[in-house]
Amino acid sequence: xxxxxxxxxxxxxxxxxxxxxxxxxxxxxxxxxxxxxxxxxxxxxxxxxxxxxxxxxxxxxxxxxxxxxxxxxxxxxxxxxxxxxxxxxxxxxxxxxxxxxxxxxxxxxxxxxxxxxxxxxxxxxxxxxxxxxxxxxxxxxxxxxxxxxxxxxxxxxxxxxxx
Numbered sequence: 001x002x003x004x005x006x007x008x009x010x011x012x013x014x015x016x017x018x019x020x021x022x023x024x025x026x027x028x029x030x031x032x033x034x035x036x037x038x039x040x041x042x043x044x045x046x047x048x049x050x051x052x053x054x055x056x057x058x059x060x061x062x063x064x065x066x067x068x069x070x071x072x073x074x075x076x077x078x079x080x081x082x083x084x085x086x087x088x089x090x091x092x093x094x095x096x097x098x099x100x101x102x103x104x105x106x107x108x109x110x111x112x113x114x115x116x117x118x119x120x121x122x123x124x125x126x127x128x129x130x131x132x133x134x135x136x137x138x139x140x141x142x143x144x145x146x147x148x149x150x151x152x153x154x155x156x157x158x159x160x161x162x163x
Contacts, residue, residue, distance in 0.1 A: 086128035
């Protein structure tokens, strides 16, 4: 009886195989296509994040490198240098708005919560508050560190996706 049952199952499988195999092929192709599309969307989003970072880096590159927060704070004692740095960093406010879908959330938080309060913002003008030079120096150093951290994170994610 067991042998007869097994033969019936085999006959059933043989009769269904011609219609099931193409369905399995279509399903497998659909799954592979979906995985490929998902991966491509992640790569496209990552590329846009790199573009956003490339827009931000020229602003951050204008912050003198190799200076500690104290050294930078001393340099900011020079009104010409302070005004120049304050005007250069203002570009980040515009980039934050332009690049919002793809700019790293840490940049958004730093610009909104730490950098914004240091400026008096009036009808398109940004003026650094005079009594916030120490905080401004700390944020400039933080911006340099953050840019390096975000770049490393994006590169690591890109390497992971390439595999």
